[in-house]
Amino acid sequence: MKFKSILLGMSLAFSLLACGPKDADIEQEINDKIGDSQIQVTVHEGVATIIGTCEDEIFKKNIEKAVKATKGVKSVINTCQIPSPNVEPAATTVVVNSDADLDKSISKVVKAYDGVNATVVGGVVTLSGEIKKDKLQPLMQSIQELKPKKVDNKLIIK
Numbered sequence: 434m435k436f437k438s439i440l441l442g443m444s445l446a447f448s449l450l451a452c453g454p455k456d457a458d459i460e461q462e463i464n465d466k467i468g469d470s471q472i473q474v475t476v477h478e479g480v481a482t483i484i485g486t487c488e489d490e491i492f493k494k495n496i497e498k499a500v501k502a503t504k505g506v507k508s509v510i511n512t513c514q515i516p517s518p519n520v521e522p523a524a525t526t527v528v529v530n531s532d533a534d535l536d537k538s539i540s541k542v543v544k545a546y547d548g549v550n551a552t553v554v555g556g557v558v559t560l561s562g563e564i565k566k567d568k569l570q571p572l573m574q575s576i577q578e579l580k581p582k583k584v585d586n587k588l589i590i591k
Contacts, residue, residue, distance in 0.1 A: 439488065439580065444501060454504060454505035455532075456476040456478065456479070456505075457476075457560055458505075459476045459479070459481070459503060459504075459505040459506060460474060460475060460476040460481075462503055463481060463499075463500055463503050463506075466478070466499060466581035467496060467499065467500075469485070469496075471485045471486045472484070472485035472486070472487065472496060472513060473485055473501055476505075476506070477569070478507075479505060479506060479507035479508070479511045480507060480508050480509075480510065481500045481501075481506045481508070481510070482509075482510045482512065483497065483500060483509065483510070483511045483513050484513070485494060485513055485514070486513065486514050486515070486516060487513040487514065487515050488515075489515060490515060491585075493511065497509055497511045498543055512571060532553050532554065532555070532556065533549075535553050535556065535558070535579060535581055536552075536553040538551055538579045539551045539558055539576065539581075542572070542576060542579070543560075543572075543576045546564060546568060546572055548562045548563040548564060549562045549563070549564055549572065550562045551576075553581070555582070556581055556584060557581065557582055557583045557584075558581045558582070558583070559585040559586070559587060560572075560576075560584065560585065560586050560587060560588050561587045561588065562588060562589070563588065563589045563590075564588045564589070564590060565589055565590075565591050566590070566591065569588065569590060573586070
């Protein structure tokens, strides 16, 4: 009689466990409910793990609530990632001097170079005359530091 009672108790326990939803069924139900290809949920022994990319923190929490509300889910592990926003770097500010200011500054720079003339029209510096090859780079660098719109180099290099 004891043997029958033990056997009956084991059968009852087994049947109760078998009646609960299977992990694969829970997983399928959740993935159907979510319907988002960027998010997948796996279930193992009633523990649901959320994997993928969520749009934002609110979306992540809503997905977790929906998964927790599914019958058969015991707990939830939410590894959903939120991408960082695409922030473009701020454009550098280009300061364009007025022609009069730029002309004064260019004249001071050009005085140091014999045979070089410069004119400024609309922020564009036009260089003419002759210059030695070794003096061209320092001249151009000095002019670029004044931030003209453009430098039109018509210099003859000796």
